[in-house]
Amino acid sequence: MKEEFLHYLWKYKKWNSFDLKTTGGETIVIANVGQYLEQAGPDFFNAQITVANQKWAGNVEIHLKSSDWYVHHHEKDAAYDNVILHVVWEHDTEVFRKNNTEIPVLELKNYVDNEVLVNYQQLVAPKSWIFCEKQLKDLDDFVLKNWQERLFFERLERKSKAIYDLLEQTGNDWEAVLFCMLAKNFGLNTNGELFLKIARSIPFSIIRKESFEVENLEALLLGKAALLDFDKEDTYFKDLKFRYFYLLHKYQLEPHNEGNVQFFKHRPDNFPTIRLSQLAHLYHKEQNLFSKIIAVYSVEEVYQLLRSTTSFYWESHYQFDKVSPDKIKKMSKSFVDLLLINTIIPLQFSYAKSLGKEITEDLMAMLTTVAPEKNAIIDKFTFFGIKATDCFETQSLLQLKNEYCAVGRCLDCGIGLELLKNG
Structure with a gap:
């Protein structure tokens, strides 16, 4: 399991919210999971939670194990002083703030349905090319078309950066x-x-x-x-x-x-x-x-x-x-x-x-009036069930492979999220 999967679970609230409790037995109510930062510092900013009838606003940090807090040396980093909840898959040690108060811990594995875990394991199963290769042929066409449009504009934005650099030069x-x-x-x-x-x-x-x-x-x-x-x-x-x-x-x-x-x-x-x-x-x-x-x-x-x-x-x-x-x-x-x-x-x-x-x-x-490109990546997508009919689609598939599949960004991918949801 990767930490990114826990980020996905927390961001999209993929847990049973009934009767949430900290590892210390205190009741937790999640009003707002916070903003997913994807940068240095805590994982989610400005969350709002209630622990034992006490309302808190602050940051949430997520790890596979509680002890990862010390592995990553967060106890020495002031950016983590405002963490109000430590969300982990497995709780193996208590974590304390600089003032010696204990940070509440939510052990997520107790609240996630087995179906969600099975879908995740299928998504990241051993592959010959990309993780979801065996599921692509069954992907809903509407999901694919919507995601391809997003991918196409991402690719244009990436190319435009080089253009603006040249413009400045x-x-x-x-x-x-x-x-x-x-x-x-x-x-x-x-x-x-x-x-x-x-x-x-x-x-x-x-x-x-x-x-x-x-x-x-x-x-x-x-x-x-x-x-x-x-x-x-x-x-x-x-x-x-x-x-x-x-x-x-x-x-x-x-x-x-x-x-x-x-x-x-x-x-x-x-x-x-x-x-x-x-x-x-x-x-x-x-x-x-x-x-x-x-x-x-x-x-x-x-x-x-x-x-x-x-x-x-x-x-x-x-x-x-x-x-x-x-x-x-x-x-x-x-x-x-x-x-x-x-x-x-x-x-x-x-x-x-x-x-x-x-x-x-x-x-x-x-x-959409230009014939699809011919290259090894497009041939592979065709083999696994996604056949591009024009150049708009091939450009989207190239962006998908290079910026998502090749670097394991399944949990940032519209296709990956759909497969996680539906199995």
Whole structure:
């Protein structure tokens, strides 16, 4: 048993309240269990109870055993001086305040129905993937849908924090934030952080000025990615390298020091050369991209806006000095979907929030028209009985797995609480 389970029992009053008594035999009446703090200090703040006809207002501390009070050294911490009730599963020792008065103890195991314990044991039974995997297929659809909506907005809030951090770093320039976020997501998991560093190393004012010549943008991005550091016979390579060092001198930029991009394990269409060329071409093609992105609320408009291609050279190359069969390398629909999920939707949410506007229904509606993501986590949920039908649902399931299942937060989870209630 974990202490979090006792927090759940106390918070939701999952005990038989008739004839509650302390371990000393005094009658207890619970008027208010208090506020669950989930921070340093006592577990529940400002509870209201009556012990032996004496009314008390103060804090409640919860432990598996009474002796845990001393294991955690609460007797030395002034934050616990105002504890009026010690709630434990098993009482094994008395606990005293600094003035030597004894803190009343409620031994909870005497007042909890066996059915509640059985449901908890089923929830935390041995697992192959997540604790509730065997019960998911029987979960009420209404409970799941409501919880998925909450999870989706939690995920947006988490992503918006990174956006506001970037906004502060760029002097409140939303266009620059968009450029950084797009760069990161053009790099995917392997090169994402490096692409972000590259984007942050180039003031966006320079991107604006040089966007009229796509070769200049390519030179800056490829140069900063250390892809122009070598000597090659390719004429286009030599031109980009000349432009890169000219632009470094023109704008007094530092040469790259962000690291080396990775080609390993990427399909050729995801090579950093191709993705950086597509990013350069996007900013060459679309002026004032941020204002356009903020104004779109249909997936088709996003596809139209972001389906960028490469410069002509890359139609017959994936790397410098290595000719490949001709192919126009437009960004695929699935890649634009990734940009929509990880850049466009979070940015629209954050920008609207900064203006005090509510657009969450629009964002949900947009994602319900996008095909579900395909990855190992979504495959596992499908195997255990939850099949996602769109991108809104897959984003919610990713939040569920990463922020709840993976860290054992079953008692904070809408699904976990429902399973505890109904078994």
